Amino acid sequence: MVANRRTFLGQSLAMGAGIGGISAGGWGALGLLSPAWAKDEPPLGTWPAGSQGSSVFIGITVPRTGTYAVQGEDELKGYQLAVEHINAGHPLIKAISPKTTKGVLGKEVKVGVADDGAKPNQAVQNISRFISENKAVLMTGGTSSAVAVALNKLAQREKVLCVVGISGSNDTTGKDCVRYSVRECFYGQTAAAGIGPVLLKAFGKGKKAAYLTPDYTYGHTVQKSMSDFLNKEGGWTTVTNQVSPLGAPDYSSFLLNIANSGAEIFLNINWGHDAVLSIQQAKQFGVLDKQKLVVPYQVPFLAREVGGNLLEGVYAATDFWWTLEDKYPLAKQFVAEFEKKYGYKPEWGANACYMQFAMWANAVETAGTFYPPAVIKVYESGAKIQSTVGEVHFRPEDHQLVRPVVIVRGKKASEMKGKEDYWEVLEVLPGEPLMQKPDAFGCKLGDYS
Amino acid sequence: MFNGLVLGALLALISSGLTIIYGTLGVLNLAHGAMFMIGGYAGYLTFTATGSFPLAILGGALFVMVLGVVMERVIIRHFYGRPHEDQILVTFGLSIVFVEAIRFSFGSLSYSVPPPPWATGVTSLGFMLYPTYRLVVVGIVAVALLALYLVLYRTRLGMIVRAGIEDSVMVDSLGINVFRVFMVVFGIGAMAAGFAGIVNAPVVSLTPDMGEMILVQTFVVVVIGGVGSFPGAILGGLIAGQILSITSMINPGYAYVMLFAAMTLVLLIRPRGLMGLRSRD
Numbered sequence: 001m002v003a004n005r006r007t008f009l010g011q012s013l014a015m016g017a018g019i020g021g022i023s024a025g026g027w028g029a030l031g032l033l034s035p036a037w038a039k040d041e042p043p044l045g046t047w048p049a050g051s052q053g054s055s056v057f058i059g060i061t062v063p064r065t066g067t068y069a070v071q072g073e074d075e076l077k078g079y080q081l082a083v084e085h086i087n088a089g090h091p092l093i094k095a096i097s098p099k100t101t102k103g104v105l106g107k108e109v110k111v112g113v114a115d116d117g118a119k120p121n122q123a124v125q126n127i128s129r130f131i132s133e134n135k136a137v138l139m140t141g142g143t144s145s146a147v148a149v150a151l152n153k154l155a156q157r158e159k160v161l162c163v164v165g166i167s168g169s170n171d172t173t174g175k176d177c178v179r180y181s182v183r184e185c186f187y188g189q190t191a192a193a194g195i196g197p198v199l200l201k202a203f204g205k206g207k208k209a210a211y212l213t214p215d216y217t218y219g220h221t222v223q224k225s226m227s228d229f230l231n232k233e234g235g236w237t238t239v240t241n242q243v244s245p246l247g248a249p250d251y252s253s254f255l256l257n258i259a260n261s262g263a264e265i266f267l268n269i270n271w272g273h274d275a276v277l278s279i280q281q282a283k284q285f286g287v288l289d290k291q292k293l294v295v296p297y298q299v300p301f302l303a304r305e306v307g308g309n310l311l312e313g314v315y316a317a318t319d320f321w322w323t324l325e326d327k328y329p330l331a332k333q334f335v336a337e338f339e340k341k342y343g344y345k346p347e348w349g350a351n352a353c354y355m356q357f358a359m360w361a362n363a364v365e366t367a368g369t370f371y372p373p374a375v376i377k378v379y380e381s382g383a384k385i386q387s388t389v390g391e392v393h394f395r396p397e398d399h400q401l402v403r404p405v406v407i408v409r410g411k412k413a414s415e416m417k418g419k420e421d422y423w424e425v426l427e428v429l430p431g432e433p434l435m436q437k438p439d440a441f442g443c444k445l446g447d448y449s
Numbered sequence: 450m451f452n453g454l455v456l457g458a459l460l461a462l463i464s465s466g467l468t469i470i471y472g473t474l475g476v477l478n479l480a481h482g483a484m485f486m487i488g489g490y491a492g493y494l495t496f497t498a499t500g501s502f503p504l505a506i507l508g509g510a511l512f513v514m515v516l517g518v519v520m521e522r523v524i525i526r527h528f529y530g531r532p533h534e535d536q537i538l539v540t541f542g543l544s545i546v547f548v549e550a551i552r553f554s555f556g557s558l559s560y561s562v563p564p565p566p567w568a569t570g571v572t573s574l575g576f577m578l579y580p581t582y583r584l585v586v587v588g589i590v591a592v593a594l595l596a597l598y599l600v601l602y603r604t605r606l607g608m609i610v611r612a613g614i615e616d617s618v619m620v621d622s623l624g625i626n627v628f629r630v631f632m633v634v635f636g637i638g639a640m641a642a643g644f645a646g647i648v649n650a651p652v653v654s655l656t657p658d659m660g661e662m663i664l665v666q667t668f669v670v671v672v673i674g675g676v677g678s679f680p681g682a683i684l685g686g687l688i689a690g691q692i693l694s695i696t697s698m699i700n701p702g703y704a705y706v707m708l709f710a711a712m713t714l715v716l717l718i719r720p721r722g723l724m725g726l727r728s729r730d
Contacts, residue, residue: 065658069557215702245701249653249662252452252583253698259578276559277654284580284652286571305559305654 044372044449045159050135051370055108058083058357059130061141061151062165063118067247068143068272071300071349075143075165076113077342078350082357083109085337092333096355096386097362104361105370112136118143118246118272120150127151131158137370138163138360143272143349144246145169145218148183155180156446161372163356166349168271168297170221173400174441179448180372182379182399184319184352184359186431188222189441191297191317193434194405196229198315198426199294203265205234210263210291211241212254212270212278219243219269226267226296239263244270244278251278255285266291276305283310300347303410303422311410311422318406319348320389321423331388345420355387359401373448389428397438399445405429450694451574455583455652457690458590459645463663464670464682465597466641472614472677473634476525477533479540481642482664483547486657488513488643489650490551493560502565506589506647513643514636521635526628544660552657564651582651589648594683597641601679610634614677666693669708673715675725684723 043049050056060079063072085093086109089102103109112134114126123141130136139155142148142165149171155162156178164172164183168191173183186194209230213219223241230236240261242254255278258266266287270278275295279302282288288310295302295311298318303311322345325332334354338346346354360375362385367374380396392403408423416422467481478484492509496502520543528536563569564582571578601607609630613620621627646660653659666689674685692711696704715723 064557065552067658069656069658070559073557243701248701249659250452250456250697252455253694253701256452256577257698273559273654273656280561280654281652284571284582286578286580301558307561308563 041371041449046131046135046137047159047371050137051105051107053107055110056104056137056370057130057134058109058111058138058140059127059134059136060111060113061116061123061126061139061147062113063143063147064115066117066119067274068118070305071166071272071347072115072118072143074300074347075349075353077338078346078353079111079140079165079357081338081341081350082354083111084341086357086361090337092330092337093358093361095330095333096358097365099365100361104364105368116141116147118147120144120146123147124150124154127154128158131160136160140165140353140356142167144216145172145221146216148172149176149217152176152178152181159372159449161360161375163360165353165356167218168222169218170225170441171217173398174221174443177398177400177443177445179376179399179445182356182359182394182401184356184401184403185348186319186403186405187225187400187435187441188218188297189225189436190405190431190434191222192225192229193436194429195294195296195315195317195407196226196233198407199230199265200234202315203292205236207234207236207265208239208261208263209236209265209267210239210258210261212251212258212266212268213241213243214246214270214274215243216246218271222269222297223267226269236265244274246274248274248277251281252285254278255282255287258282259285259287259290263291265294267294267296269296271297271299273305275299275302279306279310283308298348298408298423300349304420309410309413312412314410315426316408316410316423318408318423319403320346320351321348321406321408321425322346323421323423323425324389324406324428327428328388328390330386334388351388359385359387376448392431395435395438397445398443400435400438401431402435403431405431405434450691451579451583452697453691453694454687455586455690456694457687458587458594459649459686460663460666460670460689461683461686462590462593462597462645463642464667464674464686465594465679466638466645467667468671468674468677468682469601469610469614469641469679470635470638471671472679473610473617474525474529474631475617476528476536477540478638479537479664480520480544480547481540481639481667482660482662483544484513484517484639484642484660485646485649485663486551486655486660487516487547488646489562489655489659490555490560490646491643492647492650493562493655496562502562505562505650506644509647509650510640510644513646514640516643517639518632518636520639521632525635526631529631544664548657548660555657557657559654559656561654562647562650586648586652590645593641593644593648597637598679600637606630606633666708669712672722673712675719675722678722678724681722681724 116123127139139162145167148164148167162181168188213223295316298316322335325335363378366378379394407427488509491512492505495508496505568582568585572581670685674681696707
């Protein structure tokens with residue numbers, strides 16, 4: 001690494017004049033920002049050191065071990081495919097980021113990957129190393145919203161951009177939002193607003209609901225959003241909310257309480273392997289025979305891991321499901337490319353991560369510079385972006401992507417057209433009407449520099 | 450309460466494997482959790498190949514026993530004369546190798562083994578409903594522990610093992626081939642973990658990480674029960690199971706805190722554990 005960095009520095013000194021010329025051209029073409037603005041700015045975060053060579057570095061932290069390992073690997077594949085496409089100037093990237101030729105502003109993208117086991121402190125440590133040793137110009141991580149929130153804080157402190165991977169907590173772009181971070185997947189609140197009416201239509205009003213909630217920011221905010229909506233709009237009552245630790249080895253004590261709670265609907269907020277295990281054990285405890293299961297925020301690979309058709313007829317809100325390829329041409333292209341490389345259909349984590357890198361490439365190309373405030377301003381312009389779920393844009397006030405919410409229902413074995421045909425897409429709801437006001441969760445973005 | 454019994458029974462079985470290895474060989478086997486995990490995966494493979502749950506139990510247990518024997522012959526044997534730190538490092542290293550090998554070949558996706566058809570569903574205990582298979586687990590483990598007891602207390606091998614726990618130098622000087630005994634003991638100890646792994650597979654689902662958490666609990670059980678003591682491991686397992694499940698019902702966050710608090714208490718009052726023999730050496 002050290003040798004590489006020295007080589008880059010050497011190259012950048014030699015190429016100094018050339019780069020200056022290119023970036024001045026970029027600024028002029030953009031016409032919005034004066035070329036002098038970025039050039040005269042004092043160094044900020046890893047700028048300009050991180051983008052002076054012939055390549056730029058992205059620090060990736062994902063859980064490759066622990067309860068979210070499966071989803072982390074899927075995310076990583078999404079990132080890696082995006083980087084491959086960015087460096088090759090693939091047509092799919094060009095459809096999302098029209099100014100892309102090869103690489104980002106002509107620089108090759110390199111990545112470093114580290115495992116955080118979904119632990120926030122490990123994630124921060126991983127990325128801090130990528131910043132200090134590799135001068136990373138971008139960081140990403142997630143799967144656990146606790147990690148996403150921790151990276152948000154790191155991004156703002158270090159003034160290095162962050163694109164969040166999987167994260168459904170209301171805090172990520174709410175209470176803990178920052179200027180230096182953006183999110184692709186929707187708020188738990190948006191999921192609740194999307195799936196809530198569907199549940200009321202399917203099950204009726206005045207139902208008794210039991211919740212099983214993982215004990216961290218994601219679980220608490222999604223549980224609150226769901227119960228607030230269902231209790232207020234449908235007159236449902238929450239008979240019990242069982243809070244379980246992340247990565248619990250056994251759910252029997254919680255499930256016994258749920259089994260004996262008299263609930264009619266069982267809303268399982270758990271995620272990753274926790275969701276798999278708790279649903280399998282819910283079956284063992286007879287909960288699924290008496291209560292209708294709902295998974296408010298769909299979990300990648302859940303259906304294939306749980307097995308035994310336990311998800312038949314189960315409603316969920318999701319970010320992406322591969323059969324959307326029938327509706328969106330970019331989704332079709334993405335699913336085909338992903339399957340060609342990895343041999344299975346991508347789940348929503350892979351899609352979110354692919355899109356995050358593609359949209360970052362778009363933002364940097366549009367800004368014509370890696371200077372973080374300029375890139376952030378492109379995100380905040382709210383310009384339309386083509387994506388695998390149609391046209392989307394970022395909300396400037398909270399850096400949240402405005403994107404559709406996909407409502408799915410688990411298929412019966414007899415309806416499945418292939419072994420990966422687990423979910424039926426019921427509705428694709430436009431995101432904007434479902435979203436709460438940007439400041440509803442107390443988002444204050446903070447400074448540019 | 451029943452949750453605690455099921456968990457406790459499993460912990461008792463795994464811990465007894467760990468404790469007889471330590472008691473006889475003096476080796477602290479940090480790969481014991483990995484043995485538990487591999488037992489589950491080997492059983493899963495047997496199950497997918499044969500569709501029979503009893504065969505899966507047999508396959509899981511036997512595979513881990515063979516693995517244990519090979520591990521002892523090829524690696525552990527060279528570490529008997531070396532300091533404890535070396536033994537800990539080598540078994541810790543082996544556990545990483547095993548976990549990553551499983552992750553490499555199976556991926557992180559979890560696998561599940563369904564319980565045998567006659568043990569699915571729930572049983573009414575009068576005051577509550579409880580999954581049938583979990584009740585069966587208690588029975589299976591009780592039988593396994595009984596078998597282990599008979600081997601340890603009613604056979605010549607068991608006599609040597611117990612004598613070895615008391616005083617291995619003396620056994621050695623009596624002209625008994627300790628190396629062969631060591632190998633068998635390591636195999637049996639590993640098998641106990643592997644057996645527990647496959648028996649537990651229908652309750653949880655299999656992931657490469659599953660051994661790590663159980664290893665910590667197992668160590669606590671061994672310390673509570675008394676290092677090297679077979680009855681201590683059983684008692685410790687049942688106590689730990691109850692502590693974990695009762696605390697989980699009140700506040701899951703404190704389950705481990707309570708477990709370690711109990712361990713500290715035991716160590717303060719009885720430094721050798723509840724049923725600990727006099728310390729080695």
